[in-house]
Amino acid sequence: MAIEVLKPGLATSVQDAGRPGYYNLGIPLSGALDQQSLVLANLLVGNDEGAAVIESTLLGPELQFDAPALVAVTGADAKVKLNGNEMPRNESFAVQAGDKLGFDFMKLGARMCIAVAGGIDVPVVLGSRSTYGLGAFGGFNGRKLLAGDRLPVGTPSARAKPGRSVPAELLPVLAKEVELRVLPGIYFHRLQEVSVRSFFADTWTVGSEADRIGYRYKNGTPLQFLDRKPPFGAGHDPSNIVDAGYPYGSIQVPGGREPIILHRDAVSGGGYAMVGTVISADMDLIAQMQPNHKARFVEVDMARALEARAERRRRLDRLRAALAA
Amino acid sequence: MTVTTLPARARYSFGGDEHLFVEISEEMSLPAFFKGMAICNELRRRALPGVTEICPANAAYLVRFDPDVIAPDALLATLEEIEAGLGEADLQMQTRIVEIPVLYNDPWTHETLMRFRERHQDPSSTDIEYAARINGHASVDAFIEAHSSAPWFVSMVGFVAGLPFLFQMVERERQIEVPKYLSPRTDTPRLTLGHGGCFSCIYSVRGAGGYQMFGVTPAPIFDPAQRLSYLKELMVFFRPGDIVKWKPIDRAEYDRRIAEVEAGTFALRIAPVSFSLKEFLADPDGYNQQLLKVLHGD
Numbered sequence: 179m180a181i182e183v184l185k186p187g188l189a190t191s192v193q194d195a196g197r198p199g200y201y202n203l204g205i206p207l208s209g210a211l212d213q214q215s216l217v218l219a220n221l222l223v224g225n226d227e228g229a230a231v232i233e234s235t236l237l238g239p240e241l242q243f244d245a246p247a248l249v250a251v252t253g254a255d256a257k258v259k260l261n262g263n264e265m266p267r268n269e270s271f272a273v274q275a276g277d278k279l280g281f282d283f284m285k286l287g288a289r290m291c292i293a294v295a296g297g298i299d300v301p302v303v304l305g306s307r308s309t310y311g312l313g314a315f316g317g318f319n320g321r322k323l324l325a326g327d328r329l330p331v332g333t334p335s336a337r338a339k340p341g342r343s344v345p346a347e348l349l350p351v352l353a354k355e356v357e358l359r360v361l362p363g364i365y366f367h368r369l370q371e372v373s374v375r376s377f378f379a380d381t382w383t384v385g386s387e388a389d390r391i392g393y394r395y396k397n398g399t400p401l402q403f404l405d406r407k408p409p410f411g412a413g414h415d416p417s418n419i420v421d422a423g424y425p426y427g428s429i430q431v432p433g434g435r436e437p438i439i440l441h442r443d444a445v446s447g448g449g450y451a452m453v454g455t456v457i458s459a460d461m462d463l464i465a466q467m468q469p470n471h472k473a474r475f476v477e478v479d480m481a482r483a484l485e486a487r488a489e490r491r492r493r494l495d496r497l498r499a500a501l502a503a
Numbered sequence: 504m505t506v507t508t509l510p511a512r513a514r515y516s517f518g519g520d521e522h523l524f525v526e527i528s529e530e531m532s533l534p535a536f537f538k539g540m541a542i543c544n545e546l547r548r549r550a551l552p553g554v555t556e557i558c559p560a561n562a563a564y565l566v567r568f569d570p571d572v573i574a575p576d577a578l579l580a581t582l583e584e585i586e587a588g589l590g591e592a593d594l595q596m597q598t599r600i601v602e603i604p605v606l607y608n609d610p611w612t613h614e615t616l617m618r619f620r621e622r623h624q625d626p627s628s629t630d631i632e633y634a635a636r637i638n639g640h641a642s643v644d645a646f647i648e649a650h651s652s653a654p655w656f657v658s659m660v661g662f663v664a665g666l667p668f669l670f671q672m673v674e675r676e677r678q679i680e681v682p683k684y685l686s687p688r689t690d691t692p693r694l695t696l697g698h699g700g701c702f703s704c705i706y707s708v709r710g711a712g713g714y715q716m717f718g719v720t721p722a723p724i725f726d727p728a729q730r731l732s733y734l735k736e737l738m739v740f741f742r743p744g745d746i747v748k749w750k751p752i753d754r755a756e757y758d759r760r761i762a763e764v765e766a767g768t769f770a771l772r773i774a775p776v777s778f779s780l781k782e783f784l785a786d787p788d789g790y791n792q793q794l795l796k797v798l799h800g801d
Binding site: 198199200201202203204205303304310312313314315320361363364366409410411412413414419420421422423424425426427428445446447448449452455456457458459480483484487491 | 516517518519520521522524526528529530531532555556557558559560561562563564565567570571575659660661662663664665666668675682683700701702707708710725727737738739741742743
């Protein structure tokens, strides 16, 4: 069977659990930005939890099915409509041949995962079906979806059945203001004391440059770096370094003006000093931030980062247990 | 040759709970790159469970790990142990030397740089004229000679897929330095030879960029369709540690090479080579001459 894209939405692409192992060649992880929503969507339709789904951003696509299928939509809060009739989010439902699936604008959250039983069956490239836009490979023809695309769907498992859902308390909470926990480090020591304070005290607003590569934040106090003699090869601005690798979640501040947090389609390196890194447990929260949503950066140490990681894993395990039945 | 003194000990800093960032030196140098490469190679050889990415980059390196499999402190201790074990030993590496044809002063980067002239330090000259002047070369030809005669190390692959950063294997005094554009361009032709700070690069894909543009190569270096022989193994050609010799070509040869690329018959001149940092530092020019003999099979 196949799914035809009638309208592509704002930025819609095929994504899965990602493509680790090639970052040293500049090929980033990619994969669904909100991995928790990926796992939930796949388990609801009986897929392996890392199967490929359709990830949409802010405005969802309109899709038409050429055969009966089982679908689940997770992530951002937007009305899900099947032939114009509202359908539940976070619950699997059947569609028939010819059915049209559409969405209203996302009220809260910024990304939805649309899973289909059997998974989106595009070719595996370097171990993943995820789209990597800058490299123009993976996913469907290495790009965002366009009207007229026909997405192949794999074979559903025996676990695929409609009406599957999870208790509401297991669902992630969406909000317009979030706290992002940050482990200071890398070039944090090059910030002036006044900027260390303002970075964590200010409320930062998501700017218009917010995509799968990274999120830029505005409306905070510009950051000041300590003066120094520029090291050979680093460049003259005190926010420059000799080009180096960028961690996922790392926060760079070009010219000290606006922090940029890199996400799963990250540029793998460059010449801007990073002042810290958002912990792994909070990366899904960034994926759900719309422009003009607000964040505060909360300083944590490694012990607390690891506790948060363990808590996230326990939450996912509860989801898995609830859906294993 | 400038004596580059590295900090006695690298600086280790965690990037969240999944990355360890290691700065060998704040400044770029071949010894800093080599030390990072040597540690990365040893870490790769050990194949530690939980280590998922090992990324050498210029004067630093980045390791990504799964802290549920390897504790952050255990990884840190391993890297410190590897660093300590390097001691004063000569750093040697098995690598390859590659000849990359370049049409300097080509019409496509020229058209692009004219379009973005208001973003440049010197709107009245071209990128390569500006680079020649501020680096003390009497002419563009003399600059091209300096850029293309001594080989370069690929000191990092990244930013985007398959993009090599290269560092020239000459004394610091002879290294070419240019600032990036005042404000980045929104367009750079694919396969542009660029230069910013002390690094040259080849833009693997078309897109935004801030490096000065000197020319273009006909040789694809990144191709998801893997059409050419040297891209069959992997869609990305360059690896950190590769040695590159630029070969200036004229428009007629460029057009011939492009025809070969389109026919699928284009090949690169590539030779395996072993590199010794100690021998290089003792006599850079003499050592480079030996490397070029290996490239040409003499």
